[in-house]
Amino acid sequence: MKLALRSFAMKYIQNLHSERRAQLTATLNGERWKIADVPYELQSVVSKICELESIPHTLQYESGGPDGKYLVINKENYAVVATVQLLIKILLEYCDATKQSPDIVQYLVHCMLELIRLFNSRCCQLVLGAGAIQSAGLKTISTSNLALVSRSLQVVLWLLPLILDLLVKLHSKELLLNGFSSIENDLISHKQEIENKICIIVSNMLSSQLSGWEAKPPVPSQTFRNISKHLVKLHEALIDILPIEQIRSIYIKVHDNFKDKLREQLAKMNIVANGSPQHGVVTSELTFYLQTLKTLRVINENDSEDNILYDIWLN
Template structure:
């Protein structure tokens, strides 16, 4: 659909060049096309309309990322489209069209930001779902027969899911968008997991070792996420969970 839109826009640019007298009408049509594409994309992806239209079982993070990609691409084209199409527009008629195009540009930016917010929300919901299982997992830690040297199912699950999200998004999104999304994800991980771990009742030495191991496992994962300038600390993506580890166990996870 993005390629079809690009072809249509290219044809309108050609019309504007060949028939300058139609430039005003061409810009109006381009504005309408851009509006429709943005609205329809929003309905299909954020509004989950594609589930009815094409029979998708769900709207995945990959679908959201692809929608963000095309919306960002079109958004980046609008200044060039404006520059070319406005060459033949009389000054007296430019103001109205410029304000219309400005609104469309803003709509695309808002749409892209909403998609990114949804991606962060998905990760937050997955984390909360895993956190709800944590008390039951921790119950086994205080048992005398608990000699498991691996991170808990909770730690494995949350790191697996955020790593998967990173892998999917990094194949599609620009680095600047990845950074914006994962800065929020890292913040959520630090705050929610630290809060949950702080409330746990761990008394036995093996339980404390399990908790320490989980924190370290999660922090190793957090270090790898693209959240540049998340913290002023020299350690990458340093946050509340690091402080919890240092305070509770007197240790740290480096780069």
């Protein structure tokens, strides 16, 4: 009798997983990588998890409240796409089934890891690989799209150790759980790739502007006005999606790339820090550039203007 029940439970979970995998795949393929409102029901269970600092044995979804613009996790706002909301629901649904016998739970572990890998790899194909241009009809992959994937991955990274903790508590000796470490590394690596991609996109724009720049009045030149516009647009694209620390990290990389490109340009133009009129033009241009960064509050307050201006002339 017990064997028959176990067989029935396994068959049910296999069918359920097949449905959920197809559902996740279809949602991913149609995802337009825009911020999606968060249903109150999902927020209620996430808030409970945050309160307990663990996934409860019985999940209760409350209803009746308003949807939110962000998924709030430990008092921090997460702008997320619809697909990651679906993934969270499925993973929590699977967590709710972990009270089964260990062999069935081991299969559930396999299913959860499979769905997270599917989400991670398909996100990479659709956004970093620009597959969403064809699958969802996007005109281009924007920095906002990239930032949303990064933020969605961070939600999965938040949930992952909580799932692992639940499994360890229930079946610590019976389960093989080494797949969690591998998928966590994959998610972190993907998140870093996205950040690098954003930096490359913006840095290339700034480099393109600098390539036609001439160090002569009027100041600020159209080149540096355009550079300022690109920096402001990047900030507008990221500010509602990523935390300020991550935005600053991106700007620091963009700033470092900009300095490298500017040094190359100054060397080509044979401009040195000798107090000449051209040197004065460069200083004025950089002062304007730095003012943009300061207005956006994305440069380190400890990095004084003089240090940055001096830094440009170092080889």
